[in-house]
Amino acid sequence: MPDPVPQPAHHSTEQQHLHALLESDVADLRAPPAPAPAPALGEAHEFDLYAAVIKKAERHAGLSPVVSVHTIPSRRSISHLEQWSESVPVVCRGWATSSVALPDGRRQILSFVLPGDFACTASLFEPISGRLIQTITEVTYCNIKRSELKAFVFAHADLLEILTRTWIEERRRSDQLAVDLGRRTAAERIARLILNLMERLARRGMVQDQTMEFPVRQHHIADATGLTQVHVSKVLSDFRRRGFIEINERTLTILDVAGLRCVAI
Numbered sequence: 001m002p003d004p005v006p007q008p009a010h011h012s013t014e015q016q017h018l019h020a021l022l023e024s025d026v027a028d029l030r031a032p033p034a035p036a037p038a039p040a041l042g043e044a045h046e047f048d049l050y051a052a053v054i055k056k057a058e059r060h061a062g063l064s065p066v067v068s069v070h071t072i073p074s075r076r077s078i079s080h081l082e083q084w085s086e087s088v089p090v091v092c093r094g095w096a097t098s099s100v101a102l103p104d105g106r107r108q109i110l111s112f113v114l115p116g117d118f119a120c121t122a123s124l125f126e127p128i129s130g131r132l133i134q135t136i137t138e139v140t141y142c143n144i145k146r147s148e149l150k151a152f153v154f155a156h157a158d159l160l161e162i163l164t165r166t167w168i169e170e171r172r173r174s175d176q177l178a179v180d181l182g183r184r185t186a187a188e189r190i191a192r193l194i195l196n197l198m199e200r201l202a203r204r205g206m207v208q209d210q211t212m213e214f215p216v217r218q219h220h221i222a223d224a225t226g227l228t229q230v231h232v233s234k235v236l237s238d239f240r241r242r243g244f245i246e247i248n249e250r251t252l253t254i255l256d257v258a259g260l261r262c263v264a265i
Helices: 013-023 048-058 146-154 157-183 186-203 218-225 229-241 257-264
Strands: 066-072 077-079 087-093 096-101 107-113 132-135 139-145 211-213 245-247 251-254
Touching (some): 048 146, 048 157, 066 087, 107 218, 186 211, 186 229, 186 251, 229 245
Antiparallel strands (some): 066 139
8 A cells, every 4th residue: 555645734722623613604603714815905904914814824834823712601701901911812703892991880892893803903012902802792712922923913014014904994993983972973873883883794794685693782882882771772763763774683684774874974
């Protein structure tokens, strides 16, 4: 018999787990596999940095940026405001929130963390992110060692370009949140939130016929828009009555995109 063909070295258990997640079917995970192929830099979006890092790291022998992979249930914390960590968490599956909490328990949700997102981009550079990252659904996330990630990104111009675009996009969303909270009406804020989530999920291939997964509850919307739950309920009821949206247990469908955009301004 001929000698067996030598096989490449196996990835670590964490890497195998991660690859399985990224290659799983969207319908099973409600999250996309690793983007393939990666879009051109001019079309890059915030979730491309992680995919690009993993893809490029696989081509460098001996480099395994993923330190560990974890799965935790809903309503749990991935990291706390003052938590020190040498790793950067990335959500691979599920939904989470990034927020700042006040001593009396009130909080402001700054962003919803979707599959492929770094839990907080600032955590790429600082051991303390200053953000509270909490899960909305069951979440699978991986930790990447910060020092190795920084060195790797800054050693490759294409990754640095994607990081720059990530910062620009995050700054744009931050600016718009300030305008929303300071100047826009309740209906405008909520319409913009729904459209923004739809846009971000569509980039990941997670929208079908204007329907998206929507595990967000009224208290999440209230914390993201600076409103009370009662006010959120009234606005959503009005949107339903006007035929803009339809919300089921875990999905939201935009029935009238143009109408909702007119509200969002």
